[in-house]
Amino acid sequence: MSEQSPEMEIVHLLRKVTVEFGLRQAEFASRHGMHPTDVRALICLLDAERAGDDATAGWLGAQLGLNSAGTTAVIDRLARLGHLTRTRDPRDRRRVLMTVAPPAVELGRSFFGPLIDDTVAVLRDFDESETAAVLRFLSAAHRAVTTIS
Structure with missing residues (x-):
């Protein structure tokens, strides 16, 4: 058996963590009638809220790498499930801002809370x-992954 460098061991462990977290996300999505992209969308929206950024449909589509039709489908699905709220931007009534609904936050916390803790x-x-x-x-590592073309 060949000896592995500490750097490669870390890379492989990071891959294992990433794969396992992806499996937990898929399990959560399946249990709650969502597509895995829906979970990614909720994570993006929670990240935007933590950062104090406005989340519009265009912004969300860019985060998810979806076209307009795909983004609309995700947003409509999440709104129908009660996981997403849409409100008019008070500074620009033409814009619609999205946030994760409190019950969806609690649902996520009940599933992912033990892992986070x-x-x-x-x-x-x-x-x-x-x-x-x-x-x-x-x-x-995040910068490296997000700059891959």
Whole structure:
């Protein structure tokens, strides 16, 4: 058996975590009558809210890599399920802003909460420099993945 470099071991572990998280997302989607893209859309909307960014249909479509028709289908499906609210932008009534409905947040928390809590507990055992290294690595890995053409 060949010895693996620490860097490649980390790459393979990151892949394993990513695959497992994707499986949990698919399981959540299936249990709640959603498509996996619907879950990705909810994650994008939650990220936008955390960042203080406005989420419009055009913005969401760009995040998901969908055309206008595909984006509309996702938005309509999520609204029909009660997971998404649409409101007119008070600054520009032509724009419609989207947010995740509170019951959908609770639904996600009930499913993903234990995973999040366990992950946070692991990180609490890290010292400040270890946490900074994890943040630096994951940020750089995210940049690398999002710049692949």
